[in-house]
Amino acid sequence: MPNLNDLKLRISSVKSTQKITSAMKMVAAAKLRRAQEQAEASRPYAERMERMLGSLAASAGKQPGASPLLVGTGKDDVHLLIVAAADRGLCGGFNSNIVKEARNKANALIRAGKTVKIFCVGRKSRDQLRRSFRENIVGTLEDVAKPSLGFDKAATVADRVLAMFKAGEFDVCTVFYAKFKSVISQVPTAQQLIPFEAEGAAEAPALSEGGIYDYEPSDEKILSDLLPRNIAVQIFKAMLENNASEHGARMSAMDNATRNAGEMIDRLSIQYNRTRQANITNELIEIISAKEAL
Amino acid sequence: MAKEQVEFELVSPEKLLFSQSVDMVVVPGEDGDFGVLPRHAPMISTVRPGVIAIYSGKEVSERIFVAGGFAEVTGERCTVLAEIALRVGEIDKAAVKQQLQDAKEDLSDAKDDAARDAARKQIGLSEAMLNAAG
CATH class of the missing domain: 1.20.5 (Single alpha-helices involved in coiled-coils or other helix-helix interfaces)
Incomplete structure (x- = not known):
């Protein structure tokens, strides 16, 4: 029979775990609100950037000698995967889902005889990918959201990526992150950065509203400024979405954990009470039988 | 008839900083400053670090420093995408x-x-x- 004291200890330990998980849930909820606001606030920039780029790409992309950032290097031998996940765990399947998506892609590419390079954003993506793709990892960025998630962090990643691209170290670049749909649903997404793929290629009619643009100084010059910037912006967008998703995932994971702890406490309390009653009954039987023996 | 105005928007990667109708804006373009009035010819330009001046009437109502970026101008809108932007008084x-x-x-x-x-x-x-x- 379980010892009463042991049961008591277990109940109190589960109770303190529950306190921690419910506090984490509260913190995640507060952070989620901020992250969501930030993600929403950044949308106008990305949207307008996309609109500009769309109309530029439509006019300049067809010319010979267009930037390789736009049309690619003409090869697809070496792939760079930017895997953006969180720095911390305890957020359900959030990190594993992103990593799984990236791992599947990497395995498929390797099977197809391509070279794969991986850039990890976030400590968890590095930790998980290091096991199977140790020699493919070319760089990592940690502490993404510390002290706050700023554009400069995305710019650092973008600079690294662009430097590698210029040095001809890869042909195609894809970023993996979790798109924030709602608190309970985050969708791991792969988005191709290089060569540029307009998300809504059909949005070209943006031209019709203002007619054909004049470019100052020249369309190639603007395009060569805009394309690298766009990469930083897209990475930033991925990071913001990821941040919101992470807190959403953590919130629901911690909610579940709190509920599970509650159930466990109920079960243990019942067991504790049963044991206590059994002990009392035993003692009574002992007293009675001792009396009868006299 | 109401006076024609330009929709001016200033956006940074982190947020939408400024969005309102103004009489004229002067943007520091790569090849020199340009003023945007209603019915400006559509164009896209790069922006050098400098000051965007917002006019209401003939007066400068607001001066905002930007650290480079891009400007998109259409007949009724002027959108500036800037990396860093702050009011001149806050420097x-x-x-x-x-x-x-x-x-x-x-x-x-x-x-x-x-x-x-x-x-x-x-x-x-x-x-x-x-x-x-x-």
């Missing part, structure tokens, strides 16, 4: 001077071209900021 001169000093030291300490370029860019930015603050 902290002492801090900028310090930055300029640091950048100059970086330039003399720089070992490779990339570091030199970064330092030069920072110097240009800080100088433009000081000019803007007057």
